[in-house]
Amino acid sequence: MPSLQDVLNTDSDVAARTLLGAFLERDFEKGTAVVRIVETEAYDALDPASHTYKGESLRTAAMFGPAGRLYVYFTYGMHYCCNVVTGDVGHGAGVLIRAVEPVSGLELLQANRPGRKQTDLTNGPAKICQALKLDTTWNSHDLEKSPLRLILNPMLDADKIVQTTRIGISRAADVPWRFYIKNSPYVSRIVTNITNP
DNA sequence: GATAAGATTAACT
DNA sequence: GTTAATCTTATCC
Numbered sequence: 001m002p003s004l005q006d007v008l009n010t011d012s013d014v015a016a017r018t019l020l021g022a023f024l025e026r027d028f029e030k031g032t033a034v035v036r037i038v039e040t041e042a043y044d045a046l047d048p049a050s051h052t053y054k055g056e057s058l059r060t061a062a063m064f065g066p067a068g069r070l071y072v073y074f075t076y077g078m079h080y081c082c083n084v085v086t087g088d089v090g091h092g093a094g095v096l097i098r099a100v101e102p103v104s105g106l107e108l109l110q111a112n113r114p115g116r117k118q119t120d121l122t123n124g125p126a127k128i129c130q131a132l133k134l135d136t137t138w139n140s141h142d143l144e145k146s147p148l149r150l151i152l153n154p155m156l157d158a159d160k161i162v163q164t165t166r167i168g169i170s171r172a173a174d175v176p177w178r179f180y181i182k183n184s185p186y187v188s189r190i191v192t193n194i195t196n197p
Numbered sequence: 198g199a200t201a202a203g204a205t206t207a208a209c210t
Numbered sequence: 211g212t213t214a215a216t217c218t219t220a221t222c223c
Contacts (some may be wrong), residue, residue, distance in 0.1 A: 041204070043204075049204070050204085051204075073204080075203055075204070075205070076202095076203065076205050076206080077203095078205080078206085079205050079206070081204060081205080083204085096204055098204085124205070124206070125204070125205075126205050126206065127205090127206080166204070167204075168203085168204055168205070169203090169204055170202090170203090
């Protein structure tokens, strides 16, 4: 059984496909919630859209660490977003988790985002961090370990995956490194830009 | 020291 | 569809 680090020590666009369908298990005081990853985006050190493009900084240090760890950043003055680190140590790359769907422990997630419809609970990168209660103190957390574990599942068939350009970026906006599971009601937005329909 | 932009969301027209 | 909220970081005087 290969370790998480072994599987994710690869190009971030490959890892972004691999992570579709994977589970995240989050232990809270009141129980465990499980979610399934349905939308990802890849970022790489050679990619002008990546936080790591201009080299390592205090903020991005986690992305330069070993694969299979967490990178959480704070943005727009109020939101956190989480990534799975990929590639070699010293190479700043990772996969942004853009949307997940609840598998179990739904009420634990709802408690963190009260009043939201079920499909609005985790269909965006900052919503996921709210529902799973993640902030920058989780930077570099090893995803093999509780209370937040990443469990990989077999790679989905290519015909279940849709590939498009990434959302909410201005640089390298033409790079088709967004991936999501076809027909998932939890994907963060309607797609206008399908590369592999 | 000042300023602008940002891997977003929710509320509004 | 448009826009306010809100603050860290990078870049530019």
